[in-house]
Amino acid sequence: xxxxxxxxxxxxxxxxxxxxxxxxxxxxxxxxxxxxxxxxxxxxxxxxxxxxxxxxxxxxxxxxxxxxxxxxxxxxxxxxxxxxxxxxxxxxxxxxxxxxxxxxxxxxxxxxxxxxxxxxxxxxxxxxxxxxxxxxxxxxxxxxxxxxxxxxxxxxxxxxxxxxxxxxxxxxxxxxxxxxxxxxxxxxxxxxxxxxxxxxxxxxxxxxxxxxxxxxxxxxxxxxxxxxxxxxxxxxxxxxxxxxxxxxxxxxxxxxxxxxxxxxxxx
Amino acid sequence: xxxxxxxxxxxxxxxxxxxxxxxxxxxxxxxxxxxxxxxxxxxxxxxxxxxxxxxxxxxxxxxxxxxxxxxxxxxxxxxxxxxxxxxxxxxxxxxxxxxxxxxxxxxxxxxxxxxxxxxxxxxxxxxxxxxxxxxxxxxxxxxxxxxxxxxxxxxxxxxxxxxxxxxxxxxxxxxxxxxxxxxxxxxxxxxxxxxxxxxxxxxxxxxxxxxxxxxxxxxxxxxxxxxxxxxxxxxxxxxxxxxxxxxxxxxxxxxxxxxxxxxxxxxxxxxxxxxxxxxxxxxxxxxxxxxxxxxxxxxxx
Numbered sequence: 001x002x003x004x005x006x007x008x009x010x011x012x013x014x015x016x017x018x019x020x021x022x023x024x025x026x027x028x029x030x031x032x033x034x035x036x037x038x039x040x041x042x043x044x045x046x047x048x049x050x051x052x053x054x055x056x057x058x059x060x061x062x063x064x065x066x067x068x069x070x071x072x073x074x075x076x077x078x079x080x081x082x083x084x085x086x087x088x089x090x091x092x093x094x095x096x097x098x099x100x101x102x103x104x105x106x107x108x109x110x111x112x113x114x115x116x117x118x119x120x121x122x123x124x125x126x127x128x129x130x131x132x133x134x135x136x137x138x139x140x141x142x143x144x145x146x147x148x149x150x151x152x153x154x155x156x157x158x159x160x161x162x163x164x165x166x167x168x169x170x171x172x173x174x175x176x177x178x179x180x181x182x183x184x185x186x187x188x189x190x191x192x193x194x195x196x197x198x199x200x201x202x203x204x205x206x207x208x209x210x211x212x213x214x215x216x217x218x219x220x221x222x223x224x225x226x227x228x229x230x231x232x233x234x235x236x237x238x239x240x241x242x243x244x245x246x247x248x249x250x251x252x253x254x255x256x257x258x259x260x261x262x263x264x265x266x267x
Numbered sequence: 268x269x270x271x272x273x274x275x276x277x278x279x280x281x282x283x284x285x286x287x288x289x290x291x292x293x294x295x296x297x298x299x300x301x302x303x304x305x306x307x308x309x310x311x312x313x314x315x316x317x318x319x320x321x322x323x324x325x326x327x328x329x330x331x332x333x334x335x336x337x338x339x340x341x342x343x344x345x346x347x348x349x350x351x352x353x354x355x356x357x358x359x360x361x362x363x364x365x366x367x368x369x370x371x372x373x374x375x376x377x378x379x380x381x382x383x384x385x386x387x388x389x390x391x392x393x394x395x396x397x398x399x400x401x402x403x404x405x406x407x408x409x410x411x412x413x414x415x416x417x418x419x420x421x422x423x424x425x426x427x428x429x430x431x432x433x434x435x436x437x438x439x440x441x442x443x444x445x446x447x448x449x450x451x452x453x454x455x456x457x458x459x460x461x462x463x464x465x466x467x468x469x470x471x472x473x474x475x476x477x478x479x480x481x482x483x484x485x486x487x488x489x490x491x492x493x494x495x496x497x498x499x500x501x502x503x504x505x506x507x508x509x510x511x512x513x514x515x516x517x518x519x520x521x522x523x524x525x526x527x528x529x530x531x532x533x534x535x536x537x538x539x540x541x542x543x544x545x546x547x548x549x550x551x552x553x554x555x556x557x558x559x560x561x562x563x564x565x566x567x568x
Contacts, residue, residue, distance in 0.1 A: 144402075146404075163402055164402075165403065182400070184401065184403075200399070202401070222416075223410070223416050223417040223419060224296065224336075224337035224339065224373045224417075224419040225401060225408065225410055225417065225419055227336075227337040227338045227339070228336060228337050228401075228403060228408060228419070229401075229403060231336070231337075231338070232403040232404060236404070261397070261399065
């Protein structure tokens, strides 16, 4: 069986909803049935076959030519792999439970990996706002699994995050981990308002801009958790283990204006 | 039937009788190898016989920093008991009182099996609400605040059923001093097998027992057939010039591990030979009807 491959024919004339391109939806469909799936976002009735050349027959291994107008890539994924060659748009990997989504380009739309509970998302380039965060009104953001971003991400990363690990090799914008209730965010640098209102959870960075006054220093932190995290990251995303501080980083607990069981660990 | 012997030492044509047990294991780490070993020795103390101690436990192997989950020096301890429920209680009490309390310690799963026993799942409550859960991949860790920082403990550890307890070797010799030297050498050799512990003091038992007693309350009593001061009894099993007997008992995760451990013990003891006072090797059994596993000494030569 060869990977099911979707090659973009031309620039999409409208935003496309690719939430159907997951193994659970494609298994058992013939090539004609797949080509007839509606993926448009307007009344034009665009189908997969209109926009993509389709090849291969293994729905557990999906390859897609990327474009920033492709939304919902890997949304609700429950297994298998989706590899995107290029960029994707909004809601990539949202609410996924298992499997892997890889993006060789950047995530141009917000809400990557929101409400995911398992599996892994790996992005080579940058990602936009609210990576692993919560969509408006949602009680929780990322609730499990692993997100690795090779570049930098926008604001509100890990907003209301509950569980899982978010790793950013580059910079994280402002308000990372706000209202967090669990999970771990590791980045090279954290922006302003990091962890504001967090109840529980861990933010780790080489630097943090303008730490909120409601975070209290608890001294240096050199306990096995950092070694466990470093080893986990090196296994899952080689090269990211170095983001975890090595020698006696400083630990701040907070947000004391909320529950105060969260922490920010800075090199 | 020709007599069995190894390096001039007589080998009784008998067998060790061993039982099915359940086992679990933990990896204990600390900032230094010294403190990892102290924590593990304390945790596996008073754990020689499952009847009176609730479990049989010992250090299986010393781990280098590369072999432990958190990159610190560590040891793996194995704990054998009757069943998973009993082991869970032992884990809670022993890790809670002896590892949690030990400076700088951390405790992780020591057996990678599907059936799991609670470890940090119960110990976390020591944190009184300040404990922090961290799930990395499929593994959940608990960070429990303590006075020297943080006690890190894995949520659960593995349970292995169908493991084996009660492999044994009896070393008979001319004098106590010579038998002790042989027994120490045998313990050292037997301990090199992975997945095997020797739960008695220094791996050695001097008070081997038989089933039953003249006193109704006693379920076990001294093994009179092997006691040198009881030579002259009709059931004495000792030669006139045998001065002392020491026993090694080994529990292991698999039949083959226990067998290999017994083999190394027998060979190490026999290597000293009659010249160093070692006369005979035997093994303990209950007639073969109580334990499912029989280790015949003739298979170990």
